[in-house]
Amino acid sequence: MSGLPSPENFGYMHAMNRALHAEMAADEDVFLLGEDVGVGASGVTSGLLPRFGPERVLDTPLSEQAFTSFGTGAAMAGKKPVIEFQISSLIYLVFEQIVNQAHKFSLMTGGQVRIPVTYLVSGSGSRFGWAGQHSDNPYSLLAHAGIKTVVPGLAADAYGLLRAAIQDPDPVAVFAPSPLLGATDVSYAGEEDIVPLGQANVVREGGDLTVVAVGQHVGTAIEVAENLADRVDIEIVDPRTVYPFDWECLRKSVDKTGRLIVIDDSNRMCGLGAEIVATAAEEFDLVAPPRRVCRPDGTVIPYALALDKALVPGAAELTAAVDAALR
Amino acid sequence: MSGLPSPENFGYMHAMNRALHAEMAADEDVFLLGEDVGVGASGVTSGLLPRFGPERVLDTPLSEQAFTSFGTGAAMAGKKPVIEFQISSLIYLVFEQIVNQAHKFSLMTGGQVRIPVTYLVSGSGSRFGWAGQHSDNPYSLLAHAGIKTVVPGLAADAYGLLRAAIQDPDPVAVFAPSPLLGATDVSYAGEEDIVPLGQANVVREGGDLTVVAVGQHVGTAIEVAENLADRVDIEIVDPRTVYPFDWECLRKSVDKTGRLIVIDDSNRMCGLGAEIVATAAEEFDLVAPPRRVCRPDGTVIPYALALDKALVPGAAELTAAVDAALR
Amino acid sequence: MTRENRPALYRSMKLIREFEERCLAMAIAGEIDGGIHPYIGQEAVAVGICANLTERDGITSTHRGHGHVLAKGAEPRRLLAELLGTLEGFNKGRGGSMHAADMKLGILGANGIVGAGGAIASGAAWAAKARGDSDVVVSFFGDGAMSQGVLLEAFNLAAIWSLPVLFVCENNQYATSLKLEAGLAGGATRRAEGFGLVSRSVDGMDVEAVESAAAELLEGVRAGRGPAFLECRTYRFFGHHSVLELLGVEFRDPDEVALWRTKDPIPLLGDQLGEDVVAGIDAAVKETIDEAVEFAKNAPSPDPKDALMYLYAGATAVRPGVIL
Amino acid sequence: MTRENRPALYRSMKLIREFEERCLAMAIAGEIDGGIHPYIGQEAVAVGICANLTERDGITSTHRGHGHVLAKGAEPRRLLAELLGTLEGFNKGRGGSMHAADMKLGILGANGIVGAGGAIASGAAWAAKARGDSDVVVSFFGDGAMSQGVLLEAFNLAAIWSLPVLFVCENNQYATSLKLEAGLAGGATRRAEGFGLVSRSVDGMDVEAVESAAAELLEGVRAGRGPAFLECRTYRFFGHHSVLELLGVEFRDPDEVALWRTKDPIPLLGDQLGEDVVAGIDAAVKETIDEAVEFAKNAPSPDPKDALMYLYAGATAVRPGVIL
Ligand SMILES: Cc1ncc(C[n+]2csc(CCOP(=O)(O)OP(=O)(O)O)c2C)c(N)n1
Ligand SMILES: Cc1ncc(C[n+]2csc(CCOP(=O)(O)OP(=O)(O)O)c2C)c(N)n1
Numbered sequence A, B: 001m002s003g004l005p006s007p008e009n010f011g012y013m014h015a016m017n018r019a020l021h022a023e024m025a026a027d028e029d030v031f032l033l034g035e036d037v038g039v040g041a042s043g044v045t046s047g048l049l050p051r052f053g054p055e056r057v058l059d060t061p062l063s064e065q066a067f068t069s070f071g072t073g074a075a076m077a078g079k080k081p082v083i084e085f086q087i088s089s090l091i092y093l094v095f096e097q098i099v100n101q102a103h104k105f106s107l108m109t110g111g112q113v114r115i116p117v118t119y120l121v122s123g124s125g126s127r128f129g130w131a132g133q134h135s136d137n138p139y140s141l142l143a144h145a146g147i148k149t150v151v152p153g154l155a156a157d158a159y160g161l162l163r164a165a166i167q168d169p170d171p172v173a174v175f176a177p178s179p180l181l182g183a184t185d186v187s188y189a190g191e192e193d194i195v196p197l198g199q200a201n202v203v204r205e206g207g208d209l210t211v212v213a214v215g216q217h218v219g220t221a222i223e224v225a226e227n228l229a230d231r232v233d234i235e236i237v238d239p240r241t242v243y244p245f246d247w248e249c250l251r252k253s254v255d256k257t258g259r260l261i262v263i264d265d266s267n268r269m270c271g272l273g274a275e276i277v278a279t280a281a282e283e284f285d286l287v288a289p290p291r292r293v294c295r296p297d298g299t300v301i302p303y304a305l306a307l308d309k310a311l312v313p314g315a316a317e318l319t320a321a322v323d324a325a326l327r
Numbered sequence C, D: 001m002t003r004e005n006r007p008a009l010y011r012s013m014k015l016i017r018e019f020e021e022r023c024l025a026m027a028i029a030g031e032i033d034g035g036i037h038p039y040i041g042q043e044a045v046a047v048g049i050c051a052n053l054t055e056r057d058g059i060t061s062t063h064r065g066h067g068h069v070l071a072k073g074a075e076p077r078r079l080l081a082e083l084l085g086t087l088e089g090f091n092k093g094r095g096g097s098m099h100a101a102d103m104k105l106g107i108l109g110a111n112g113i114v115g116a117g118g119a120i121a122s123g124a125a126w127a128a129k130a131r132g133d134s135d136v137v138v139s140f141f142g143d144g145a146m147s148q149g150v151l152l153e154a155f156n157l158a159a160i161w162s163l164p165v166l167f168v169c170e171n172n173q174y175a176t177s178l179k180l181e182a183g184l185a186g187g188a189t190r191r192a193e194g195f196g197l198v199s200r201s202v203d204g205m206d207v208e209a210v211e212s213a214a215a216e217l218l219e220g221v222r223a224g225r226g227p228a229f230l231e232c233r234t235y236r237f238f239g240h241h242s243v244l245e246l247l248g249v250e251f252r253d254p255d256e257v258a259l260w261r262t263k264d265p266i267p268l269l270g271d272q273l274g275e276d277v278v279a280g281i282d283a284a285v286k287e288t289i290d291e292a293v294e295f296a297k298n299a300p301s302p303d304p305k306d307a308l309m310y311l312y313a314g315a316t317a318v319r320p321g322v323i324l
């Protein structure tokens, strides 16, 4: 297995892997299940099977629906399952089991039961060259349904949020953006704190314009902010948890800057960007129209790389939006 | 079967039933499948089996996933399936088959194939007393994913849009709001035109404030507008097709009124209301902050009727929002 | 099992029958919102199976779940209080008929989605196994559910991991209007065997037959020999849902219904107990249900302000539907 | 089938082999974005099955689909042009390896989601039946897919509606790293029989055995006697995906891999054809593939401005990701 992507560096994947090790060591009720988790095919689950054994690291057949609800049942019986999904679109396959079952048991039973399951999507968004069925970002969908949803944009947050997700008494979905999995992060030393769910992070302070940046776009926003530093002083807010969203943090930022752009790698229509812009329009004082930088409506990522890249937002699109917002 | 809800009146259900009869008569490739469609358990499919026979009216086993992709396969081979779902949440169960399969085949094959399937949800939203798993409105989810999505609010539109959906070369989801199924509609004479997808309808003209009202809330908005007519002149826009949305129609209305409220019976976070408010904030000239009237974030409808009703928006909430918008 | 428990079996079936008849009437009268899926006719299945279970064992149930819940020992008055949407219900009025659950008794929930329970049961069974207990979980479902993907996946999961689950297919021969043969290829037990499940079929109108078939299968399940499958051939005496009763709609042949009514499991067993015993039990059951109705009708309703109480187990800020 | 078609079978297998070896090298070299799931080792399955099909028959394929697509008659150069994301690809560069489709040849698409094809195949087969044709649809899938709910549901659908579908399980004994026994309870054919499917198992390394088993089953399928199931026991000679080859990762026992490589279906058949015939075919195949590579490498790329072309079949206004 030595050839598999190694988490042995201070990068994003290492952070997630360490979080899994830490939670499994800390709490006997935590266990892991999913496809090829034993060999750690995604890189994120490396070393867990040798360390914790097959009683706590379950390689599943290709039965996403059953093993997702299996997690729900185990949770009812006091366990804390972490379920890995190799592909983001597998969330579609288990939408019923997450949204209509796991999510609803607490209310439907009048609080008799809690479902502390973590859905770990270790590779969301375009993988560049994996085409239509492997390149979506379904986090806006889960947020709409009310699933606590986390999209860490930095390695330290990947560690801290994954731990918080596992400890949370409710179902939580964790989306690791594909472009970040292989990234190393010099700001991450491999020893970080738990990051509570629902708390945004001001990644960069600035007075002219607020950019809400999600997942890999935290990096995009930092790049753009530095590039444009002589023209505009950008504040970057990384929500980290996309639902429940930290509206207070954003309110403070927009109170200061009066301008808002959201960069988020999901579809425009009813996406996370829509929610952030809508709430800002309803409740905050804006001096200029807010803007979204996202994927087009109903996007299906085409195979050819140039087409794929044309649909995923990036620094160029964010820069253009900043320019427009300042006009 | 005579005791089943009869479509033999000029109401919403009659309109849908007539649309099915008309399309099946007009086009041999149209066929119907779903659970209990033969007996017409939902009321919407009455009389089709006796008229068109078991070759074109297929009673399915409880295999929503397979019969949804069966529809995709039949469509590839030139057929035009209409698939009835008895419960709105069954859309969750087939999310993969609609969003990741049917929707994506056109682009993924480079235009080699079209998938003219209609997903007919004959009873969406709360049925008042059916509790958590039978009361959702998943249309914002399908819109986010890019599925053409229709929520007719009036009987004539139910007829005209269902016919247009069946004729459309792409997958189209049609959500019939549960509260409307039993309603009769005096404005509907049982002989109506096809209503093209993507065209909104100004249900009531007014100069002070635009209310976008979806599904059964077209009725709610009319009621509120009449009640408040002495204080405010409300224009009501019924999008009819929620995706692709008729932004031009809305733009014209908001250009005139400068004020916008959306009433929509789906969850707040990343819902249709968010999209409409966001687009208005980005692109239209508003003189007051826009507002949403919707379900709370992550709503699970509780069983007890008073609780159920407390979560579904209605005239009281819309009136309060209008008052706030005028302040 | 021996003849000694016949009165208990009879009582349990009669309790369900009486409960369901009362509920059906109340549902038709509009007193139970959303109505019910009556269990009447199928009592021998729930009772025969649950006679083999302890409070520590679990069950997952269905949309037609009252029988399972009562047979597993739930208090009728609290179930009825749930159906009336009151705070005295197990689910504090939040679940209603299709979501009735009593975790203390291992009742992991009825379910509004056909076939959803099997995988949940498997997870709970795995947890029991991990604890080292000999507890089992029984998953009830209908013949219609046998074609639902997630349940079929669960059969496989339970089999490869040798989980202590008993899958019970209540084959009442219809899924709403769909006849068994039109929905299920291959037959129920043959299908289950195809997933490596030890499988049996039994007359579901005979409570003692169900009880002993389940006992046999559960012995292996408890001993760690892996999951099993039991088909119970049964019939519902009323329409699929109370609303169909209200409308007078019946999709089945009336002669067929009449024939099956002659196989009613309750008199079948009652005849063996003697009139006195039966009369005594019947009267006591009637009293229990009368009391339950009284209790439920007087139970307090939840406050609409609490509509989203329990949405999350942890404190979580939820934004309301209107922000003024 | 007779011995006369041996050269054709050999040629078809060799073509797939040569194509896949070239692709694997190109994928490892970074010339094929996203990489490929190589079919090498399993050629006898696609070729043996497709030898029984006409252009009017359909297939649904998988993530490991190149073999099926080529065996069904697709032009190698257009498949390679697709893998290079060019306009000369079947899908005009929009689909790539996991979505290769050629509707004119009844190739209803590879699929990136395991188990997804069976229900699509059933729908297409129903349409063929409705047309009154004797056309059939073959659905290929792996052993891993045998535990995927939608495929199991499709077995049932095809059986109750007696659809002209042949389900072909390519049992290469692994789903990525998961061994067959750890994933599949009951066995493949037994499971299929549980859905009322006529089922057989065959040595998937012997193209003639596959061909005749399929011929036998397809006779019944074409004659309207309902669907059938064929398990082909086979093996992939390389890693699950080219990226694992690149990293040098192998989850399987090297001795096991070595053993199966001795059962290579291509020399097995080649030995019966004689050296000259083999050399002639090999050379011609190599030329075809050389030409395909040349063709694909020179094919034009789509314009990024057209990224969303074909998103909808009908004219539909799509709002872009940035509105300035
Ligand atoms: C997945 C799913 N599909 C459809 C429905 C609607 N529905 C509720 S009960 C039912 C029939 C169930 O039949 P069966 O499993 O045999 O149980 P029975 O009602 O006969 O007890 C249907 C179609 C549902 N609740 N869930
Ligand atoms: C539903 C689904 N689950 C998981 C995956 C990821 N995945 C791709 S191929 C594969 C293994 C498939 O095994 P099998 O069906 O035996 O086919 P093989 O790769 O052996 O040809 C997995 C887990 C997927 N694409 N779809």
Ligand SMILES: [Mg+2]
Residues within 6 Å of the ligand: C142, C143, C144, C170, C171, C172, C173, C174, C175, C176
């Ligand atoms: Mg049934």
Ligand SMILES: [Mg+2]
Residues within 6 Å of the ligand: D142, D143, D144, D170, D171, D172, D173, D174, D175, D176
């Ligand atoms: Mg395999």
